[in-house]
Amino acid sequence: MTIKPLLQVKNLKTSFFTDDGEVPAVEDISFNVYPGEIVGIVGESGSGKSVTSLSIMGLLPNPPGKVTGGEIYLNGKNILQFNEKQMRRVRGNELAMIFQEPMTSLNPLFTIGNQLMEAVLIHNKWPKKKAYDRAVEMLRLVGLPRHEELMNAYPHELSGGMRQRVMIAMALICNPKVLIADEPTTALDVTIQAQILQLIKEINEKLKTAVLLITHDLGVVAEVCERVIVMYAGKIVEEGDVHTIFQNPQHPYTKGLLQSIPDIRKKEKRLYSIPGTVPKPGSVKKGCRFYSRCNVRMPRCLHDQPPYYTTEENHKVRCWLVEKEGEEREQSTITTSQ
Amino acid sequence: MSSQPLLQVNDLRKEFPIKGGVFGREIGTVQAVNGISFTVNKGETFSLVGESGCGKSTTGKLLLRLHEPTGGEVLFEGENIYTFSKEKMRKTRRDMQMVFQDPFASLNPRHTIEKILTEPLIVHGIGTKEERKEKVEHILDVVGMRKEHKKRYPHQFSGGQRQRIGIARALMTNPKLIVADEPVSALDVSIQSQVLNLMKDLQQEFELTYIFISHDLGVVRYISDRIGVMYLGHMVELSDSEELYREPLHPYTKTLLSAVPIADPTVKRERIEIKGDLPSPSNPPSGCVFHTRCNACMDICKVEKPKMKQFRPGHYVACHLYND
Ligand SMILES: Nc1ncnc2c1ncn2[C@@H]1O[C@H](COP(=O)(O)OP(=O)(O)OP(=O)(O)O)[C@@H](O)[C@H]1O
Ligand SMILES: Nc1ncnc2c1ncn2[C@@H]1O[C@H](COP(=O)(O)OP(=O)(O)O)[C@@H](O)[C@H]1O
Ligand code: SF4
Numbered sequence: 001m002t003i004k005p006l007l008q009v010k011n012l013k014t015s016f017f018t019d020d021g022e023v024p025a026v027e028d029i030s031f032n033v034y035p036g037e038i039v040g041i042v043g044e045s046g047s048g049k050s051v052t053s054l055s056i057m058g059l060l061p062n063p064p065g066k067v068t069g070g071e072i073y074l075n076g077k078n079i080l081q082f083n084e085k086q087m088r089r090v091r092g093n094e095l096a097m098i099f100q101e102p103m104t105s106l107n108p109l110f111t112i113g114n115q116l117m118e119a120v121l122i123h124n125k126w127p128k129k130k131a132y133d134r135a136v137e138m139l140r141l142v143g144l145p146r147h148e149e150l151m152n153a154y155p156h157e158l159s160g161g162m163r164q165r166v167m168i169a170m171a172l173i174c175n176p177k178v179l180i181a182d183e184p185t186t187a188l189d190v191t192i193q194a195q196i197l198q199l200i201k202e203i204n205e206k207l208k209t210a211v212l213l214i215t216h217d218l219g220v221v222a223e224v225c226e227r228v229i230v231m232y233a234g235k236i237v238e239e240g241d242v243h244t245i246f247q248n249p250q251h252p253y254t255k256g257l258l259q260s261i262p263d264i265r266k267k268e269k270r271l272y273s274i275p276g277t278v279p280k281p282g283s284v285k286k287g288c289r290f291y292s293r294c295n296v297r298m299p300r301c302l303h304d305q306p307p308y309y310t311t312e313e314n315h316k317v318r319c320w321l322v323e324k325e326g327e328e329r330e331q332s333t334i335t336t337s338q
Numbered sequence: 339m340s341s342q343p344l345l346q347v348n349d350l351r352k353e354f355p356i357k358g359g360v361f362g363r364e365i366g367t368v369q370a371v372n373g374i375s376f377t378v379n380k381g382e383t384f385s386l387v388g389e390s391g392c393g394k395s396t397t398g399k400l401l402l403r404l405h406e407p408t409g410g411e412v413l414f415e416g417e418n419i420y421t422f423s424k425e426k427m428r429k430t431r432r433d434m435q436m437v438f439q440d441p442f443a444s445l446n447p448r449h450t451i452e453k454i455l456t457e458p459l460i461v462h463g464i465g466t467k468e469e470r471k472e473k474v475e476h477i478l479d480v481v482g483m484r485k486e487h488k489k490r491y492p493h494q495f496s497g498g499q500r501q502r503i504g505i506a507r508a509l510m511t512n513p514k515l516i517v518a519d520e521p522v523s524a525l526d527v528s529i530q531s532q533v534l535n536l537m538k539d540l541q542q543e544f545e546l547t548y549i550f551i552s553h554d555l556g557v558v559r560y561i562s563d564r565i566g567v568m569y570l571g572h573m574v575e576l577s578d579s580e581e582l583y584r585e586p587l588h589p590y591t592k593t594l595l596s597a598v599p600i601a602d603p604t605v606k607r608e609r610i611e612i613k614g615d616l617p618s619p620s621n622p623p624s625g626c627v628f629h630t631r632c633n634a635c636m637d638i639c640k641v642e643k644p645k646m647k648q649f650r651p652g653h654y655v656a657c658h659l660y661n662d
């Protein structure tokens with residue numbers, strides 16, 4: 001592919017420095033986001049999804065958090081080397097983020113209009129009228145009714161779904177190239193979630209904003225994402241296009257996760273469940289992090305960290321099994337061609 | 339059915355006062371539960387579903403008399419628990435236990451697991467010291483934990499393990515009924531399926547009856563025998579679980595089911611749009627409570643509240659579309 005990624009995360013390593021020493025939260029993760037696509041990051045709680053997004057945004061609580069390695073390129077520039085002032089220019093402008101709980105990111109003391117206009121005026125020397133018009137335009141774009149009234153409303157006067165729409169309006173007000181949405185619908189009811197996901201899809205189509213959608217919900221991923229990244233205990237274990245990940249998952253963790261979801265389309269006799277629990281960050285010193293829960297583990301998995309394998313174009317898997325298959329496939333190709 | 343239902347709920351109501359102003363005076367009321375009726379049979383799982391604020395938790399608490407109702411009755415094995423004396427209610431509590439959503443908040447952080455699990459036995463004066471000890475170890479084993487765990491404190495466990503402890507605590511008194519309010523909502527999928535399977539096994543083993551409260555319709559299909567769908571304090575549909583998923587009747591149930599994302603990118607579904615926001619429970623709409631958001635709304639819906647009617651054996655719906 002010749003298209004350049006908009007956002008490129010390379011060997012990112014982020015740790016927390018606590019009383020127990022350095023606790024790695026994200027270890028050596030790499031992925032790209034291309035213009036106009038919707039990429040999902042899935043993983044269970046504590047797998048490092050939010051730490052990844054905060055590292056990209058430069059919003060990691062520091063201390064105790066710190067990016068200890070890697071590079072993050074936005075449009076070819078390594079933003080990890082930016083100072084706070086440069087980062088502030090990037091945030092909200094080229095890179096925007098929405099969070100799980102819209103209430104915590106809206107200021108209860110200011111009106112919606114005030115906060116939306118503020119978000120434009122940070123980055124643009126515009127007359128107030130122009131900023132006001134832009135704010136109203138954004139409210140319309142995210143499907144909120146009664147714009148003029150809403151501009152004067154305070155956050156607590158809105159429902160959860162409306163607040164999340166306001167957050168999306170605010171994130172998009174300066175036309176960012178990449179929108180990072182960290183569990184944007186987790187706090188919402190399903191009917192409202194459906195509306196917000198629809199909105200994110202529409203925005204992606206209309207404005208060509210690339211979206212990095214972070215969620216623990218595989219249903220949400222299947223519904224909106226084109227590409228999926230699966231994280232487990234601070235590492236990416238599998239990556240591929242959404243059809244590959246859901247129909248032909250290769251990593252035992254991805255397979256287990258997909259099987260664990262109770263299907264709303266049929267009554268299941270018994271749910272599959274992955275035994276055990278996610279290891280504490282930093283507790284697995286060698287070998288595969290999924291070893292303790294893996295139902296197809298092999299002796300070598302305990303000692304050797306599996307490499308990140310590329311099986312087909314754009315399908316990557318961190319598991320020794322894939323290497324074996326790869327070898328076999330190669331050998332059989334040789335035999336048949338001879 | 340000849341045998342008596344374990345639980346019979348008749349026209350149950352709960353209003354909460356809304357306090358406001360400088361003097362904290364009552365300025366209105368919230369109709370959290372507004373006249374709901376259903377029965378629950380022994381050994382079944384009856385689920386309450388609906389969106390945030392529709393009154394699921396309030397109903398759950400009313401069933402255990404953790405709230406006093408504004409009206410209606412709850413018959414437990416044929417007797418109205420709201421007429422019970424304090425003492426009789428205390429004794430009955432042995433038979434009805436609750437499991438909460440947030441396993442951490444519901445376990446005392448300063449108590450060991452052993453103390454947490456023994457407490458219900460002491461409260462109800464069950465067993466000798468030796469017997470209690472044995473029971474703790476047995477129940478820990480039943481929920482898939484090791485007996486060494488009893489010396490530890492809640493914070494030393496993961497979310498899934500804490501939920502197992504919450505379930506263990508509910509099981510200590512050999513209850514007949516367990517009200518589980520979003521017991522797996524705080525858990526990751528891989529852990530959620532462990533806990534759901536555990537709950538199913540325990541139901542078999544101990545002949546438990548569950549009231550299962552959840553907003554996750556996938557989880558609900560897996561666990562339920564029958565389901566009540568709630569909206570704004572009302573029960574709008576009640577049915578056998580499989581029939582509800584196969585053929586939902588109420589426009590709200592249809593909307594809800596169509597909104598659930600499915601973990602399969604090949605399905606493209608027709609989604610039923612829902613208009614507007616959830617009305618305030620302190621000022622519910624006239625007539626049918628769903629009429630402000632219903633796309634099948636008729637004139638009558640705005641003025642007359644639809645009654646719950648049996649549409650098919652065991653399948654009830656409160657909607658004017660099903661009046662003949
Ligand atoms: N103690 C209380 N005082 C006042 N209002 C209350 C109280 N408990 C519940 N309510 C109100 O009653 C209504 C029903 O609440 P309830 O907690 O039963 O909803 P729910 O269906 O369990 O929602 P969720 O899915 O968010 O848990 C809501 O409007 C709520 O604000
Ligand atoms: N402020 C913090 N201090 C210490 N550890 C943290 C902090 N924030 C996150 N972590 C740890 O980093 C790991 C990844 O967390 P996070 O990215 O929030 O997970 P999630 O995938 O659920 O978003 C977890 O082990 C978490 O405990
Ligand atoms: S590397 Fe080994 S332990 Fe890890 S997922 Fe693959 S088979 Fe399982």
Ligand code: SF4
Pocket residue numbers: 588589590626627628629630632633634635636639644656657658659
């Ligand atoms: S009674 Fe009328 S408004 Fe209510 S759900 Fe039925 S059709 Fe819709």
Ligand SMILES: [Mg+2]
Pocket residue numbers: 049050051183
């Ligand atoms: Mg997170």
Ligand SMILES: [Mg+2]
Pocket residue numbers: 394395396519
């Ligand atoms: Mg509740």
